[in-house]
Amino acid sequence: MAKIKLGVIGFDQLGQEIVSAVQKQEDLMIASVFTHFNKKDLSSEFQTLPLHSMNEVFEFKQEIDVLIVCSGSTIDYPSHLTDYARYYNVVEAYNFYAQPNLLINSLESMSPPPNKLALIGVGWNPGLYSLNQIMAESLIPNATTYHFVENEWSQKMTELLEEIEGVAEAKVFLNAEPTSLEAVLAGQNPNLNYSDYHQREAYLVLEEGIDPEKIHDQIQVLPNYLSQAQSHLHFVSSAELAKLSQDKQAGRLIRSSSDQKELTTYDLSLCLSHPLSYQANILMAYARAVFRLAKEGKTGALTMLDIPLSYLSKLNRQDLIDQYL
Amino acid sequence: MAKIKLGVIGFDQLGQEIVSAVQKQEDLMIASVFTHFNKKDLSSEFQTLPLHSMNEVFEFKQEIDVLIVCSGSTIDYPSHLTDYARYYNVVEAYNFYAQPNLLINSLESMSPPPNKLALIGVGWNPGLYSLNQIMAESLIPNATTYHFVENEWSQKMTELLEEIEGVAEAKVFLNAEPTSLEAVLAGQNPNLNYSDYHQREAYLVLEEGIDPEKIHDQIQVLPNYLSQAQSHLHFVSSAELAKLSQDKQAGRLIRSSSDQKELTTYDLSLCLSHPLSYQANILMAYARAVFRLAKEGKTGALTMLDIPLSYLSKLNRQDLIDQYL
Known part of the structure; x- marks a missing residue:
């Protein structure tokens, strides 16, 4: 099985949790991490990661299936998200700046419409x-x-x-x-x-x-x-x-x-007891969903409410139906 | 707002619960009830319902948006369900005969494929x-x-x-x-x-x-x-x-x-404390979902796992996003 190639933008605590979480999943891999940090300032466990600077984010269009945006409102603004969403399938961690309907509108009114799928406001509260x-x-x-x-x-x-x-x-x-x-x-x-x-x-x-x-x-x-x-x-x-x-x-x-x-x-x-690692797992499951939906040709802007739960699972639909219904 | 017109096939306890539940919903109405019972054997509260015999079920194709099948395995067989699904959008209450994948296959392999949507195996355990x-x-x-x-x-x-x-x-x-x-x-x-x-x-x-x-x-x-x-x-x-x-x-x-x-x-x-009325409410919410998805052009056979939760609510998507995210 080819792994889903994830990009992570933002490498504070949440970004680091995502990297740890992905390493335990056989169907996902980290293709690129984009950060403001200098490599030398990061702990040794992260030195082997494919680390890049923030301004290289548009150079990996071919190598990333889904970009997880968790740089937070201190770095990112809605305008950045629309930039990312033009070139990548995107999953965005819940940000309080993100008035979801405004953001959805700005994503859906992009001209020309990007051929990509963006999922915004992913978290557990609000969210789950x-x-x-x-x-x-x-x-x-x-x-x-x-x-x-x-x-x-x-x-x-x-x-x-x-x-x-x-x-x-x-x-x-x-x-x-x-x-x-x-x-x-x-x-x-x-x-x-x-x-x-x-x-x-x-x-x-x-x-x-x-x-x-x-x-x-x-x-x-x-x-x-x-x-x-x-x-x-x-x-x-x-x-x-x-x-x-x-x-x-x-x-x-x-x-x-x-x-x-x-x-x-x-x-x-x-x-x-560790909300950030839970948040990382949620982002991972929804990145999986975005990958699948995008593969089926779905484009535009979605929220967690729009995604069937079967898309979150590692199992395929037939196995889910056999095992859970 | 035009109400969603529901047909109910089977009028034992579950069918009766559905009728009671629908009466409390402003966006739904009972268009027809199909039953083996004689009208005179039903209690007075049901006498004003649009009651019909089971063999009239195919005569109301124009008047029913979604047919809820809750006649159970004593009356219905998978082959009946495929008959219904040829002419109606269908929501089927969970039945133990319904090996979901087999049923989905038989629904999806119908020739010619019906231009309708069928949702099977709806219940709370399995289900919710x-x-x-x-x-x-x-x-x-x-x-x-x-x-x-x-x-x-x-x-x-x-x-x-x-x-x-x-x-x-x-x-x-x-x-x-x-x-x-x-x-x-x-x-x-x-x-x-x-x-x-x-x-x-x-x-x-x-x-x-x-x-x-x-x-x-x-x-x-x-x-x-x-x-x-x-x-x-x-x-x-x-x-x-x-x-x-x-x-x-x-x-x-x-x-x-x-x-x-x-x-x-x-x-x-x-x-x-009253599982049957809960089951009726679940069927109602999923009938709403089937109506909407069918309106968007979705056809084929689905399960609860395939339906985004936003489709269950009376609220529209924008209101849900505003109020819940």
């Missing part, structure tokens, strides 16, 4: 949750959708606490509010406000000699702190905080419909 | 679980997939216990074995055999004057009973059994990958 939400909402009408996070780091609240005098380090996480989650799972279809969904767990490392009680009182009166969610303060050591600060994220999408007698729930939990 | 499994396995490589059931009625075991003298009624349910489930959720990637997955909860109503101890001893020595799964016996009243015997089903699909430091899980739980 979106797919499941659309599925759940289509299959369970007259129900309510809930979306909880678990261990989600709150950057804004963390920064707020770090500014307090006497606080050496801080970390704030959002977790599902247990009674709200219970009510949803019991089919009570509660009407949840923003503040009902989550509670905050704030972990603080204090400077030496600082009185926890004082810090506690200062935090209690912070504007919007108590009003937006239930909050719990924990005073920990620097080592304990480091352990808590692992990159772990989780979330839960619940669609629930109930009346007196019946309860239907669609309940998806994702737990990702 | 299959979609999620393919998604999870494509997005989390190098992991293990587990599939637990909850409250699943075991017909075979129930019948076995009902045959015992002194047993008036019985019901056996399968539930996830808690320690196995815990090990999976903890990321231990256990290697589970059939007997490790589930435990049996057997509920028995005894005839008057029968000694539970004696029945207990008889059951302990049943061949294959203890060896296949952990079993628990409960002696209950007839009323208690009736309450337990609701149609509820649930299941859990877990894909889990872990090493020492990282844990990734994709964990989908479905709880359906």
Whole structure:
């Protein structure tokens, strides 16, 4: 089997995760990596990669089946993406600049239309949750959708606490509010406000000699702190905080419909202790899909919502049907 | 908005659920119901439906956009389905006779090829679980997939216990074995055999004057009973059994990958206290998809795996992208 030849543009953490992920897949290979980094600044494990500078990206049109764009909004802009999409089949990692419909329009209105396929906004949230939400909402009408996070780091609240005098380090996480989650799972279809969904767990490392009680009182009166969610303060050591600060994220999408007698729930939990490697795997599976669809002659701009799930798998359609239906 | 005109062939419980489900959807309507029942044998709520006999099914070619085939294997055979598919866009409820690839082949080899679209094997297990499994396995490589059931009625075991003298009624349910489930959720990637997955909860109503101890001893020595799964016996009243015997089903699909430091899980739980109405909703959403795809000129035979999720929603693609990505 000829391998699918991938180009990767952008070689920060995500780009490096993609390279690692591809190395474990027998149907994919890295044909080129385009980066602003100098080769000598990269660790030894990457020295054997086909590394090129960003401005060489258009010189490999013949050698790349799908270009994965993960350079992020600090380097790339929508205009760059349309440039790439003119010459390559493209898979773009989710970027917050990417208002998907605008980007789709700019890709689809290119003149002359490129004979290539672009897939934009690929990620897990939005992305994978979106797919499941659309599925759940289509299959369970007259129900309510809930979306909880678990261990989600709150950057804004963390920064707020770090500014307090006497606080050496801080970390704030959002977790599902247990009674709200219970009510949803019991089919009570509660009407949840923003503040009902989550509670905050704030972990603080204090400077030496600082009185926890004082810090506690200062935090209690912070504007919007108590009003937006239930909050719990924990005073920990620097080592304990480091352990808590692992990159772990989780979330839960619940669609629930109930009346007196019946309860239907669609309940998806994702737990990702390393979200970037998960993101790399998603990009890989969708690169596979883009390769196949492009081979079938599909062109234009798509999102994850437009791609049949069978295209993500390494297995061919007949094997999938035999094994899964 | 013109409504999508649905035909329903087969009017047992599932057909009736479809009619009820469609009545709550503003974009769908029932154009015809084909049944073996006489109109006079149906309850009053169905008397206003456009009811027709089975052999009139080919007389409504102009009036039906999508025909939902839920007459089941007792009435229909693959050859019937190919007959229907010659003249109608078809959505077929999952049938165990339907070896999907054989059916797809017979549909795709029809001569002359009908200018219609057929979607076969639509259901939730296989079906919805299959979609999620393919998604999870494509997005989390190098992991293990587990599939637990909850409250699943075991017909075979129930019948076995009902045959015992002194047993008036019985019901056996399968539930996830808690320690196995815990090990999976903890990321231990256990290697589970059939007997490790589930435990049996057997509920028995005894005839008057029968000694539970004696029945207990008889059951302990049943061949294959203890060896296949952990079993628990409960002696209950007839009323208690009736309450337990609701149609509820649930299941859990877990894909889990872990090493020492990282844990990734994709964990989908479905709880359906009324599986048939859920099945009706699935058929409805896929009828919508078939209507749209057929309108775009798609013909041939498809499965759920071949359909982008955006086609299931009442919302159009642009709204979906705006609201979900």
